[in-house]
Amino acid sequence: MDQRERPETAAESRRGSLSGAPAGLWTKCSQCGEMLYQPEFEEELYVCRHCGHHRRLGARERVAVTADVGTFQERDAGMRSSDPLGFPGYREKAAEGQERSGVPEAMIWGECSIRGLPVVLAVMDFGYIGGSMGAVVGEKFARAAERAIEARKPLVVFACSGGARMQEGIVSLLQMAKTTAAVGRMNQARVPYLAVYTDPLTAGVFASFASVADVAIAEANALVGFAGPRVIEKAFNIKLPPGSHTAEYQLQHGMVDVVATRRELRGLLARLLALLAPAEEERAQ
Amino acid sequence: MSRWLRFDKQLREVDADIAKLERLLSSPSISDERRQKVREQIASLRRRQEHITRDVFGMLTAWDNVLLARHAERPHALDYINAICEDFVELHGDRRFGDDPAIVAGLASLEGMAVAVVGHQKGRDVKQRQFRNFGSARPEGYRKAARIMRLAERFGHPVVSLVDTPAAESRPEAEERGIANAIAENLLLMSQLRTPIVVAIIGEGGSGGAIGIGVGDHVMMLEHAIYSVIPPESCAVILEAFGRDPARGPEAAEALRLSARRTMELGAVDEVVAEPLGGAHRDPAGAARNLKESLVAALERLRVMPREALLEARYRKYRGIGHFVE
Numbered sequence: 211m212d213q214r215e216r217p218e219t220a221a222e223s224r225r226g227s228l229s230g231a232p233a234g235l236w237t238k239c240s241q242c243g244e245m246l247y248q249p250e251f252e253e254e255l256y257v258c259r260h261c262g263h264h265r266r267l268g269a270r271e272r273v274a275v276t277a278d279v280g281t282f283q284e285r286d287a288g289m290r291s292s293d294p295l296g297f298p299g300y301r302e303k304a305a306e307g308q309e310r311s312g313v314p315e316a317m318i319w320g321e322c323s324i325r326g327l328p329v330v331l332a333v334m335d336f337g338y339i340g341g342s343m344g345a346v347v348g349e350k351f352a353r354a355a356e357r358a359i360e361a362r363k364p365l366v367v368f369a370c371s372g373g374a375r376m377q378e379g380i381v382s383l384l385q386m387a388k389t390t391a392a393v394g395r396m397n398q399a400r401v402p403y404l405a406v407y408t409d410p411l412t413a414g415v416f417a418s419f420a421s422v423a424d425v426a427i428a429e430a431n432a433l434v435g436f437a438g439p440r441v442i443e444k445a446f447n448i449k450l451p452p453g454s455h456t457a458e459y460q461l462q463h464g465m466v467d468v469v470a471t472r473r474e475l476r477g478l479l480a481r482l483l484a485l486l487a488p489a490e491e492e493r494a495q
Numbered sequence: 496m497s498r499w500l501r502f503d504k505q506l507r508e509v510d511a512d513i514a515k516l517e518r519l520l521s522s523p524s525i526s527d528e529r530r531q532k533v534r535e536q537i538a539s540l541r542r543r544q545e546h547i548t549r550d551v552f553g554m555l556t557a558w559d560n561v562l563l564a565r566h567a568e569r570p571h572a573l574d575y576i577n578a579i580c581e582d583f584v585e586l587h588g589d590r591r592f593g594d595d596p597a598i599v600a601g602l603a604s605l606e607g608m609a610v611a612v613v614g615h616q617k618g619r620d621v622k623q624r625q626f627r628n629f630g631s632a633r634p635e636g637y638r639k640a641a642r643i644m645r646l647a648e649r650f651g652h653p654v655v656s657l658v659d660t661p662a663a664e665s666r667p668e669a670e671e672r673g674i675a676n677a678i679a680e681n682l683l684l685m686s687q688l689r690t691p692i693v694v695a696i697i698g699e700g701g702s703g704g705a706i707g708i709g710v711g712d713h714v715m716m717l718e719h720a721i722y723s724v725i726p727p728e729s730c731a732v733i734l735e736a737f738g739r740d741p742a743r744g745p746e747a748a749e750a751l752r753l754s755a756r757r758t759m760e761l762g763a764v765d766e767v768v769a770e771p772l773g774g775a776h777r778d779p780a781g782a783a784r785n786l787k788e789s790l791v792a793a794l795e796r797l798r799v800m801p802r803e804a805l806l807e808a809r810y811r812k813y814r815g816i817g818h819f820v821e
Contacts (some may be wrong), residue, residue, distance in 0.1 A: 286821070294761060294818035295752050299736035345818045352814060374702070374724045376734065379751045380763040381818050383702060383724040387710045388813040390679060391686035395810070398687075413675075414724075417663075417703045421679035436675040436703075437665035446666060454667065463671045 218325070219476070220274040221255065239263055255472045264431050264472050266409055269313045269335035272368050276476055277322035277331060284320040286353060289346050291315075291378060300377040303339055311337030316371070317347040319354040324366070325480035330358040333368040336410065340372030343415050347375075348385030351419060355392035355403075364402040364483055369420040370432075373413025386418035393422050402486040404479060407434050407457065407466065421465075425482055428457030428466045429475065435460075499559035502551050503566075506773065509544050513537055548773045555719075558745035560754045561727060563719040564698050565661075568776040570783065571630075572599055572614030572657040575697060578783035579790070580605050583612065586643060588635075592672060595636030597628040597664070598708070600643040605655065606791045608798075611647030613640040613708050614657030617698070631664040632704060634677035640708050641677075641684055644692075653691040653794050656708045661726065663704030678707035685710035686813070691797035691805060693790055696720045696755075696764070697775075712809050713793040715766040716755040717786065719774050722763065723753040762816060766793075 217223035235248040241263035251258075255275050256265040267275070273282050293300050308314060316339060319332035332354045334341045351367070358365040374382035396403050405423030407416075410433035417436060420426070428434055435455030443450055453459055457469045470478050516537050520530060555563075563569070576583050580603035588594040600613045615632060618624035640656075647654050663674055685692060685708075692711035700709065700722035716722060727748035731737035737747050752758065755767045768789045775782035797805065 288821055290820050292818050292820050295750065297736075297750055299734065345816070349817055349819055376725050376730050376751070378818065379724055379753065379761070380722050380758050381761055381816060383706055383722075384763055384813065384816045386679075386703065386706055387682050387686065388816055390682035391710075391810055391813050394683050394687045397683075414703055417675035417678040417707075418682055419679070421676045422683050436663070436670055442665060442667065442670075448667075450667065455670065463673070465673050465676055 217279055219277065220279050221252075221271075223279050240265065257472050262430065262471075264409065264429060266336055266370070267472075268311055268337055269318045269333040269368075272333045272408075273318070273322070273331065275472070276324060276333075276366075276368070276479070278324060278326065282320050282322040282331065284318055285357070286319065286350055287314055289315065289349065291344050291346050293377075294345070294381050295377065295379050297377040297379070303377065307338035311335045313338055315346045315350070316341045316343065316375075317350045319350045321357070321361070321363070324476065324483065327480060327483045328361075328363050329483065330354050330361070330363050330365045331367075332365070334370050334408075334415070336370045336372070339375060339377075341370050341415070342372050342375035342382070343385050343389075343418075344375035344378040344382045345385060348382075348388045351385075351389045352392040355389075355396050355401075358401050358403070359396055359399040362401065364404065364486065365396065366404045366406070366479060366483075367419070367423070368406045368408055369415055370408040370411050371413070371415035371420075372410070373415060383414070386414050389419040390422060393419050400488055402483070404482055404486075406475065406479075407460075408432050410434070410438070412436065412438050424486065425468070426466045427468045427470055427475070427478065428460060430457060430469055430471045432457040434466070499551070499555065499562055502547075506544065506548065506777070509540055513540050513544075516540075545772065552772065552774075555754075556745065557748035557751070557754055557757075558727070560719055561721055561744075561748050563774050564721040566774065566776050567619060569698055570775050570779040571617045571619070572659055572697065573616055574779060575657060575783055575786060576601075576603065576612055576614070578780065579787040580610075580612070581607075587639070589638035589642060591638060592635045595628075595633045595639060596626055597630055597632040597660070598636030598640055600639050602643075602646075602652075603655075605794070606787070608791075608794060609650075609652045610655050610794070611643050611652055612655045612657070613643055614697075615660040615704075615708070617659060628664060630660045630699070631662055632660060632707070633664045633669045634672040634674045637663075637674075637677035637681050637707050641681055644684060644688055648688050648690045651690060653693065653798060654688065654711075655790060655794075656692065656694045656711060658694060658696040658700050658705045658709050659698035659720075660701045660704040661699050662701040663707060675703075678703050681707050682710055686809065687806065689802050689806065691794060691800070692809075693793045693797065695768070695786060695790065696722050697786070701726065710809075710813070712797050712805060712812070713766065714764045715768050715789055715793070716758060716764045717768050717775060717782070718755050718770040720755055721753040722755070722758045723751050725751070727751055727753070761818075
């Protein structure tokens with residue numbers, strides 16, 4: 211953790227209690243099985259000190275470790291799906307997702323600063339129906355992009371998703387076109403767009419707005435792939451080598467720019483934001 | 496076997512009977528009286544066939560539609576291209592890795608108009624199906640389509656895209672070459688391409704694989720085509736609502752509202768193109784005529800739009816696909 215007197219992020223300001231859960235508990239790393247002392251685990255941003263495994267973060271936790279403390283202003287928190295298909299079991303799934311994740315939909319967005327640099331921030335939450343993209347995620351992304359253009363602030367997106375949301379059928383699929391078209395508008399307006407791929411990122415979100423960022427960063431160990439590796443092994447009756455469909459594999463195949471640990475992310479984003487700020491000559495035009 | 500497939504088989508049996516009778520008619524040895532009888536028999540069989548077809552097609556289920564859209568005899572992209580265009584020069588390769596036979600692309604003349612055509616291509620026999628990878632395109636297929644679309648843009652020609660795929664290829668080779676990136680780059684390109692794009696979903700509109708060449712100013716669907724975020728069988732396997740049972744695909748098909756009419760009701764396509772009675776495979780020439788008429792009408796309307804207005808309308812069209820409450 212940065213050795214500064216004043217806490218920079220909400221996570222730091224809570225002195226390691228990211229979740230607000232009572233301290234003093236022991237927890238087990240889901241990867242290597244080693245016992246971890248909860249306050250330490252939280253101070254390590256939920257990265258296992260033994261094996262480096264990055265436990266998934268909810269969207270609120272992600273904001274807490276990314277945004278400057280107290281700067282995040284959420285927008286459109288009340289937006290909900292209208293269940294356009296009247297799909298069996300959808301409303302129950304949505305309620306369950308809210309309960310589990312503590313967020314109103316699979317993406318939250320707002321404005322904040324990162325190390326003093328103002329940005330528009332959108333964060334997905336895998337706990338809400340597998341981070342799936344329906345009309346609300348599509349609309350929030352489009353609004354975030356349009357706000358970024360209007361306010362001339364870079365857009366930073368943390369993407370984790372199982373893909374388009376089945377329960378909204380074709381409406382979900384078309385969000386791929388809608389969100390990517392919004393990226394096109396950002397490109398034209400020369401507004402920087404940074405995407406961070408977090409565990410797991412697959413299918414419709416990977417194959418739309420997440421893949422067309424100016425800079426694509428993947429969090430270490432994250433599963434990143436068009437189809438999930440288990441799905442592929444089953445569908446084609448093959449055995450994938452270890453490490454297939456991970457952040458590091460995508461780096462090796464040229465699909466991401468940088469793989470960073472959770473600890474490195476905030477600093478990396480700040481450096482990139484500074485380096486991507488439009489040149490003086492551009493601004494004068 | 497589904498109710499509809501049984502019915503389709505019966506139709507074929509009647510077709511065979513009619514063909515037999517027609518052969519008899521052309522025989523020089525039969526009497527005039529017998530000839531008249533056979534003619535009446537044929538007419539009666541045809542009437543009955545049409546009557547029953549109308550009944551069956553009046554109450555098609557979503558699952559019937561899935562099977563119709565995947566029907567092996569259904570016309571594929573090249574069938575339509577050859578029937579509709581006066582001239583077609585196929586162009587190959589993405590200039591980066593290879594040529595993907597699951598996507599065809601080229602230049603053509605359509606009603607005297609120079610156009611670029613891209614489309615998923617499925618095969619009919621076993622060998623062709625494998626060659627075409629069952630219509631599942633790889634990254635180089637999407638990149639070939641992108642190359643041809645850019646070519647069209649440079650010379651101001653419109654793009655016609657024919658969609659017919661179960662899904663994009665997801666094998667490790669496709670992953671390594673960036674299948675997700677290839678689709679996303681096409682979504683970006685097609686949202687900004689400075690020339691009209693008309694899309695027709697002619698068979699299976701299978702999720703990301705479909706939309707990877709499926710963004711346009713005007714999107715139409717053949718009457719018995721389907722457009723879906725996931726194959727209904729896979730949806731049934733994943734969701735508890737269907738007991739995670741692939742056999743409940745028909746229920747999932749219903750819930751997904753993947754038929755042309757339902758898709759249009761949801762605002763996801765702009766037009767439904769009628770198919771001949773019994774489906775496009777019963778009368779490919781008739782299906783091609785209908786498709787051509789709709790394509791030409793859309794192209795003529797879009798061609799005269801100022802480019803800025805065209806692009807703004809395209810952005811607004813996708814931007815407006817919502818269905819949420821605040």
